[in-house]
Amino acid sequence: MAKKLTEEKINEIMETGIRVFADCGYEGANTNVIAHKAGISVGVLFKYFGDKESFFLSCLKRSTDILEQVLSQVESDEGNTFSKAESLFRAVISFSREHGDYIRMYHMITAGSNKALTERLAAEIEGVSSQVYGAYIARAQAVGDIRADIAPEKAAFFFDNLLMMLQFTYSCDYYKMRLKTYTGLDADDEAADEAMIKQLLMFVDGALRP
Amino acid sequence: MAKKLTEEKINEIMETGIRVFADCGYEGANTNVIAHKAGISVGVLFKYFGDKESFFLSCLKRSTDILEQVLSQVESDEGNTFSKAESLFRAVISFSREHGDYIRMYHMITAGSNKALTERLAAEIEGVSSQVYGAYIARAQAVGDIRADIAPEKAAFFFDNLLMMLQFTYSCDYYKMRLKTYTGLDADDEAADEAMIKQLLMFVDGALRP
Amino acid sequence: MAKKLTEEKINEIMETGIRVFADCGYEGANTNVIAHKAGISVGVLFKYFGDKESFFLSCLKRSTDILEQVLSQVESDEGNTFSKAESLFRAVISFSREHGDYIRMYHMITAGSNKALTERLAAEIEGVSSQVYGAYIARAQAVGDIRADIAPEKAAFFFDNLLMMLQFTYSCDYYKMRLKTYTGLDADDEAADEAMIKQLLMFVDGALRP
Amino acid sequence: MAKKLTEEKINEIMETGIRVFADCGYEGANTNVIAHKAGISVGVLFKYFGDKESFFLSCLKRSTDILEQVLSQVESDEGNTFSKAESLFRAVISFSREHGDYIRMYHMITAGSNKALTERLAAEIEGVSSQVYGAYIARAQAVGDIRADIAPEKAAFFFDNLLMMLQFTYSCDYYKMRLKTYTGLDADDEAADEAMIKQLLMFVDGALRP
DNA sequence: AATGAATGAGAATTCATTCAT
DNA sequence: TATGAATGAATTCTCATTCAT
Numbered sequence: 088m089a090k091k092l093t094e095e096k097i098n099e100i101m102e103t104g105i106r107v108f109a110d111c112g113y114e115g116a117n118t119n120v121i122a123h124k125a126g127i128s129v130g131v132l133f134k135y136f137g138d139k140e141s142f143f144l145s146c147l148k149r150s151t152d153i154l155e156q157v158l159s160q161v162e163s164d165e166g167n168t169f170s171k172a173e174s175l176f177r178a179v180i181s182f183s184r185e186h187g188d189y190i191r192m193y194h195m196i197t198a199g200s201n202k203a204l205t206e207r208l209a210a211e212i213e214g215v216s217s218q219v220y221g222a223y224i225a226r227a228q229a230v231g232d233i234r235a236d237i238a239p240e241k242a243a244f245f246f247d248n249l250l251m252m253l254q255f256t257y258s259c260d261y262y263k264m265r266l267k268t269y270t271g272l273d274a275d276d277e278a279a280d281e282a283m284i285k286q287l288l289m290f291v292d293g294a295l296r297p
Numbered sequence: 298m299a300k301k302l303t304e305e306k307i308n309e310i311m312e313t314g315i316r317v318f319a320d321c322g323y324e325g326a327n328t329n330v331i332a333h334k335a336g337i338s339v340g341v342l343f344k345y346f347g348d349k350e351s352f353f354l355s356c357l358k359r360s361t362d363i364l365e366q367v368l369s370q371v372e373s374d375e376g377n378t379f380s381k382a383e384s385l386f387r388a389v390i391s392f393s394r395e396h397g398d399y400i401r402m403y404h405m406i407t408a409g410s411n412k413a414l415t416e417r418l419a420a421e422i423e424g425v426s427s428q429v430y431g432a433y434i435a436r437a438q439a440v441g442d443i444r445a446d447i448a449p450e451k452a453a454f455f456f457d458n459l460l461m462m463l464q465f466t467y468s469c470d471y472y473k474m475r476l477k478t479y480t481g482l483d484a485d486d487e488a489a490d491e492a493m494i495k496q497l498l499m500f501v502d503g504a505l506r507p
Numbered sequence: 508m509a510k511k512l513t514e515e516k517i518n519e520i521m522e523t524g525i526r527v528f529a530d531c532g533y534e535g536a537n538t539n540v541i542a543h544k545a546g547i548s549v550g551v552l553f554k555y556f557g558d559k560e561s562f563f564l565s566c567l568k569r570s571t572d573i574l575e576q577v578l579s580q581v582e583s584d585e586g587n588t589f590s591k592a593e594s595l596f597r598a599v600i601s602f603s604r605e606h607g608d609y610i611r612m613y614h615m616i617t618a619g620s621n622k623a624l625t626e627r628l629a630a631e632i633e634g635v636s637s638q639v640y641g642a643y644i645a646r647a648q649a650v651g652d653i654r655a656d657i658a659p660e661k662a663a664f665f666f667d668n669l670l671m672m673l674q675f676t677y678s679c680d681y682y683k684m685r686l687k688t689y690t691g692l693d694a695d696d697e698a699a700d701e702a703m704i705k706q707l708l709m710f711v712d713g714a715l716r717p
Numbered sequence: 718m719a720k721k722l723t724e725e726k727i728n729e730i731m732e733t734g735i736r737v738f739a740d741c742g743y744e745g746a747n748t749n750v751i752a753h754k755a756g757i758s759v760g761v762l763f764k765y766f767g768d769k770e771s772f773f774l775s776c777l778k779r780s781t782d783i784l785e786q787v788l789s790q791v792e793s794d795e796g797n798t799f800s801k802a803e804s805l806f807r808a809v810i811s812f813s814r815e816h817g818d819y820i821r822m823y824h825m826i827t828a829g830s831n832k833a834l835t836e837r838l839a840a841e842i843e844g845v846s847s848q849v850y851g852a853y854i855a856r857a858q859a860v861g862d863i864r865a866d867i868a869p870e871k872a873a874f875f876f877d878n879l880l881m882m883l884q885f886t887y888s889c890d891y892y893k894m895r896l897k898t899y900t901g902l903d904a905d906d907e908a909a910d911e912a913m914i915k916q917l918l919m920f921v922d923g924a925l926r927p
Numbered sequence: 928a929a930t931g932a933a934t935g936a937g938a939a940t941t942c943a944t945t946c947a948t
Numbered sequence: 949t950a951t952g953a954a955t956g957a958a959t960t961c962t963c964a965t966t967c968a969t
Contacts, residue, residue, distance in 0.1 A: 112408075114324030118964060119931095128930045129965080139964065191408060197471040198322075198405040217478050234503065241496040244479040248462035249455065261407040268427050269454040286451040293444065294504035300948075301953065328939060338955045343940060532828075534744030538943060539952090548951045549944080559943060611828060617891040618742075618825040637898050654923065661916040664899040668882035669875065681827040688847050689874040706871040713864065714924035720968075721932065748960065758934045763961060 092127075092135065100125040100132065104146040109188035112195060113143055147196060150189035157182050158219045168232035171223065172291060176284045179250055180257050184275075187258035194255055220247045227295070234297040242295060249291065302337075307345065310335040312398075314356040319401035323353055357406060360399035367392050368429045378442035381433065382501060386494050389460055390467050394485075397468030404465055430457045437505070444507040452505060459501065512547075512555060520545040520552070524566040529608035532615060533563055567616060570609035577602050578639045588652035591643065592711060596704050599673050604695075607678035614675055640667045647715075654717040662715060669711065722757075727765065730755040732818075734776040739821035743773055777826060780819035787812050788849045798862035801853065802921060806914045809880055810887050814905075817888030824885055850877045857925070864927040872925060879921065 092100075103125040107116045118139055122129040136142035161178040162171070183190050224243035227233045233242060255262040256274060263274040272279045302310075313335040317326045328349055332339045346352035371388045374381065393400050434453035437443045443452060465472040466484060473484040482489045512520075523545040527536045538559055542549040556562035581598040584591065603610050644663035647653045653662060675682040676694060683694040692699045722730075733755040737746045748769055752759045766772035791808040794801065813820050854873035857863045863872060885892040886904060893904040902909045 112322055112324055114322060117962090120963095122931090130930050130967085131928090133965065134929080195405075195408040197465075197469060198401060198408050217475065221479070237496055237499050237503075238480075240480045241493075242500070244476070245459065245497065245500045247479065249458055252458035252462060255407075259408060265427070266454070269431070269457065270448075270450045283451075286447055287455065289447055290452070290455045290504045293447075293506075294500045296503075327937090329937095339940080340942085340955055341953080344953080349939065532742055532744055534742060537941090540942095542952090550946085550949095550951050553944065554950080615825075615828040617885075617889060618821060618828050637895070641899070657916055657919050657923075658900075660900045661913075662920070664896070665879065665917065665920045667899065669878055672878035672882060675827075679828060685847070686874070689851070689877065690868075690870045703871075706867055707875065709867055710872070710875045710924045713867075713926075714920045716923075747958090749958095759961075760934055760963085761932080764932080769960065 092131065096127075097135065098149070100127060100135075101146045101149045104142060105150050105188045105192055108143060108146055109191040109195065116143075118142070147192060150186070150192050153186070154182065154189055154193070155216070155219070158216055162219050162223050168227040168230065169288070169292065173284060173288055175223070175250065176253065176287055177280075179253050180280060180284075183254045183257035190254045190258040194259060216247055216250070217243070220250070231297065233295050237295070245294070246291065249287070253287070302341065302345065306337075308359070310337060310342065310345070311356050311359050314352060315360050315398045315402050318353060318356055319398040319405065322405055326353075328352070357402060360396070360402050363396065364392065364399055364403070365426070365429070368426055372429050372433050378433075378437040378440065379498070379502065383494060383498055385433070385460065386463065386497055387490075389463050390490055390494070393464045393467035400464045400468040404469060426457055426460070427453070430460070441507065443505050447505070455504070456501065459497070463497070512551065516547075517555065518569070520547060520555075521566050521569045524562060525570050525608045525612055528563060528566055529611040529615065536563075538562070567612060570606070570612050573606070574602065574609055574613070575639070582639050582643050588643075588647040588650065589708070589712065593704060593708055595643070595670065596673065596707055597700075599670055600677050600700055600704070603674045603677035610674045610678040614679060637663070637667065640670070651717065653715050657715070665714070666711065669707070673707070722761065722765065726757075728779070730757060730762065730765070731776050731779050734772060735780050735818045735822050738773060738776055739818040739825065742825055746773075748772070777822060780816070780822050783816065784812065784819055784823070785846070785849070788846055792849050792853050798853075798857040798860065799918070799922065803914060803918055805853070805880065806883065806917055807910075809883050810910055810914070813884045813887035820884045820888040824889060846877055846880070847873070850880070861927065863925050867925070875924070876921065879917070883917070 100121075104116075104121050107121050107124065111117075116139075118132060119129055121142075122132045125132075132142065136145055157178060158175070161174050164171070164174060166174060220243045221240065224233065224239050224246060228239045228242075233239065252262075256266050257263075266272055266274050270283075272283060310331075314326075314331050317331050317334065321327075326349075328342060329339055331352075332342045335342075342352065346355055367388055368385070371384050372381065374384060376384060430453045431450070434443065434449050434456060438449045438452075443449065462472075466476050467473075476482055476484050480493075482493060520541075524536075524541050527541050527544065531537075536559075538552060539549055541562075542552045545552075552562065556565055577598060578595070581594050582591065584594060586594060640663045641660065644653065644659050644666060648659045648662075653659065672682075676686050677683075686692055686694050690703075692703060730751075734746075734751050737751050737754065741747075746769075748762060749759055751772075752762045755762075762772065766775055787808055788805070791804050792801070794804060796804060850873045851870070854863065854869050854876060858869045858872075863869065882892075886896050887893075896902055896904050900913075902913060
C-alpha cells in the first residue's frame with residue numbers, strides 16, 4: 088500500500104483539526120479523535136505532521152492563509168472606498184459564519200494561552216489582515232477619501248479592530264450573546280445583517296471621512 | 298498548620314490562578330503547579346474551591362469584577378462626553394497593562410474553547426462592560442452629544458468593540474505585536490500612549506458626534 | 508479544657524465507626540466523616556485510637572463482644588435443648604435486625620478483603636460463637652438430645668453455620684434479596700419470622716435429634 | 718505492540734483482577750497494581766474494561782459464571798438424591814479450594830460494603846445457586862426423597878445456606894480458622910474431607926429425609 | 928507505507944495523618 | 949487537652965506518541 092496521501096487528503100485532515108481545535112482548544116483536542124474523525128490512523132497524523140504542536144501550527148497556518156486570501160480578493164475588487172468597505176463587511180460576516188472554526192482558532196491562539204505556542208506562533212502569522220487593510224486605507228487616503236488629521240496607519244488599525252470584532256461576533260458563541268445583549272440582533276439571522284452593515288458603515292464613515 | 302487561610306491569601310491564590318490560566322489556558326493549567334506557585338498544598342486548593350472548574354470560575358469572577366469596578370468608577374466620574382471618553386481610554390489602557398492577566402483570561406474564555414465551560418460561563422459574566430458603556434452612550438445621547446442617525450445601542454456596541462480591542466492590545470503579546478506592525482507604536486511604552494489616545498479620540502469623535 | 512472523653516463518648520464514637528465501616532467498608536470509610544458524624548475532631552479520633560486500622564479493630568472488637576454477650580445470655584437461660592434453639596433463633600434474628608451493622612462489619616472482615624487486616628484480626632476475634640454453640644451442643648448431647656452418630660463438634664459447627672447465615676440473612680441487603688428469591692419471605696417483615704423459625708427448627712431438629 | 722490482546726490474555730487479566738479484588742476488596746484494590754501483576758499497562762486495562770467499577774463487574778461476572786457452570790454440571794449428573802448431595806459437597810469443596818478467589822470475591826461483595834456497587838450488582842448475580850439447588854430439592858421432593866412437612870423452598874434455602882458456608886470454609890482464611898477451632902479439621906488437608914463430607918451428609922440426610 | 932494497539936508519564940482529586948494554635 | 953486546617957502521597961484515568969505488524 089504505497090499510496091502516499093494526496094494533498095486533498097492532507098487538507099481534509101487539517102480541516103478536521105481546525106474544527107476540533109476550535110471546538111476544544113489546543114490542550115482539549117485529542118489527536119486520536121482527530122485522526123479518527125479524519126478517517127486516518129494516528130500513525131499517519133504523526134508521520135505527516137510530526138507532533139501535536141506542529142500539527143496545530145499547520146492547521147493555524149491554513150486557516151489564516153484562507154482568511155487572508157478571501158480578504159485580499161475583496162480588497163482588490165473594483166469599487167470606491169465606501170462600497171469596498173461594504174464589500175469587506177459582507178465578506179467578513181459571511182466568511183465568519185461559514186468558517187467560524189478558522190476565526191475561533193485564530194482568536195484562541197491570539198489570546199495567548201499556552202505561552203510556548205504563542206511565541207512559536209509569532210513568525211507564522213504575519214499580520215493576516217494588516218497588509219490588506221493597510222493597503223485599503225492607503226489607497227483611500229491617496230484618493231482623498233480619508234480625513235487628513237488621523238494618521239493613516241492608526242486609521243487602518245482602528246478599522247481592523249472593528250473588523251476583528253466583527254469576525255468574533257459572527258463566529259464565537261460568547262460574542263454572539265454579547266451582540267444580542269447590546270443590540271438585540273441575532274448573529275445567526277442573515278436578515279439582520281443589513282441593519283448591522285448599514286450602522287457600521289455610518290460609524291466608520293463618520294470616523295474616517297474628511 | 299491550623300490557621301485558616303486569610304482572605305488575603307485566598308485572593309493571592311486566585312491571582313496566581315488567573316496568571317496561570319491566562320498563560321496556559323484552562324486545560325493547559327496544572328492545579329499542582331498553581332498550588333505550588335501560590336505556596337499552598339493542592340489539598341487547600343481543592344478544599345477552598347471545590348474542583349478545577351469551580352476554581353477557574355472563581356478566578357474569572359474575580360477578574361471580571363475588578364475590571365467592572367474600574368470601568369464603573371470612571372464612567373460615574375464627572376466630565377462631559379468627550380473628556381469621559383478620554384478617561385475611559387486611559388483607564389482601560391492602564392488597567393490592561395497592570396492586570397493583563399485578567400484581560401487575557403477573559404479573552405481566552407470568550408474564544409469559546411471548552412464548550413461546557415463557555416456555557417456555564419454565560420451566567421457568570423453578565424456583560425461586564427455592556428451596562429457601563431450602554432449607560433455612557435445613553436447619557437451622551439441624552440445631552441445631544443451623539444448623532445441621531447446611529448441607533449444608540451449599536452453605537453455603544455461599536456464603542457465597546459474598540460475598547461475591547463484596546464484591552465487586548467495592551468495585554469496580549471500577540472496584539473502588542475500587531476499594534477507594532479500596524480502603527481509602529483510600542484504598547485509597553487507609556488510615552489506612546491498620548492498619540493494612541495489622541496488618535497482614538499478623534500476616530501471615535503468623528504464616528505459619534507452629531 | 509481538660510475534660511477527658513467519657514467512656515460513653517468513646518462508645519458512641521465506636522458506634523459511629525461501626526455504622527460507617529459497615530456501610531462503606533474499611534477502605535471506603537473516611538475518618539474525617541466518622542469524626543464529624545461522631546461530633547468530635549479528627550484529632551481526638553487519632554489520639555484515642557492511634558490510626559485508622561486500630562480504630563477499625565476497636566470497632567470490630569466492640570461489635571463482636573456485644574454479639575457474644577447476647578448469645579451467651581440466651582444460651583445460659585433456662586430451657587430444654589429444643590426451646591433453647593428456638594430462643595437462639597429469635598435472639599439472632601432480632602439482634603441481626605437491630606444491630607445489622609455489627610453483623611455486616613463481622614461479615615465484611617471475615618470475607619478476608621484486606622489481607623493485612625484479616626491476619627491482624629485472627630487474635631482479636633476468638634470464635635465469637637464457637638464457645639457458645641459448642642457449649643450448647645455439648646449440654647444437649649449430655650442429656651441425650653443429640654444423635655450419637657454425628658460428632659458433637661461437627662454438629663455444633665453445622666449448627667453455627669446455619670446461625671451465621673441467619674445473621675447475614677437478617678442484616679445484609681444481598682442476603683435479604685436472596686431470602687426473597689428462595690422463599691418469597693421478606694426479612695424486614697417480622698410477621699414472617701414465625702414461619703422461618705418453625706421451619707428452621709424442624710430442619711435442625713431432624714438433623715440433630717437421635 | 719500492535720497485537721490485539723487474545724481472549725486468553727483478557728481472561729488472565731480478569732483472573733488477576735479477581736485475585737486482587739478478593740485479597741484487598743474493591744476499594745483496596747489498586748488498578749496500577751492489577752495491571753502490573755497482569756503484565757499489561759494501565760492503559761490497556763482501562764481501554765478494555767472502561768473503568769475500575771466495570772472491570773470489577775467483569776471479574777465478578779466471570780467468577781460467578783464459572784461457579785454456576787460447575788454446580789449446574791454436578792446437579793445435572795446421574796445419581797439419586799443422596800449420592801448427588803455427596804457429589805455437590807465434593808464439587809463445592811474442590812471448587813472452593815481451587816478457585817477460592819471467586820468465592821471470596823463473591824463473599825466480599827455480598828457483605829454489602831459499597832452500597833452503589835451492591836445495588837448495581839443485584840442484576841448481575843441472578844442467584845448463582847438458587848436455581849441449581851432449587852431444582853435439586855424439587856427433583857428430590859418429586860421422587861419422595863424429602864420429608865413433606867418442610868416447605869421445599871425453605872429446605873432448598875437451608876441446604877444452600879450450608880453449602881455457602883462450606884464455600885467460605887474452604888476458601889477464606891478466617892473460616893478455615895473457624896473450622897479448626899470448632900472441629901479440629903484442617904481445611905487444606907484433603908485427607909480430612911471424607912470426615913467432613915460424611916458428617917455433613919448425615920446432618921443433611923437427617924434434616925431432609927422423610 | 929499505513930495501521931492502531933499498547934505504552935506510561937502526567938493530571939485531577941481524595942483522605943489519613945499531623946501539629947500549630 | 950482538643951481542634952480542624954493543612955499536608956502531600958497515593959489513586960484513578962487520559963492521551964500523545966511509538967513501533968510491531
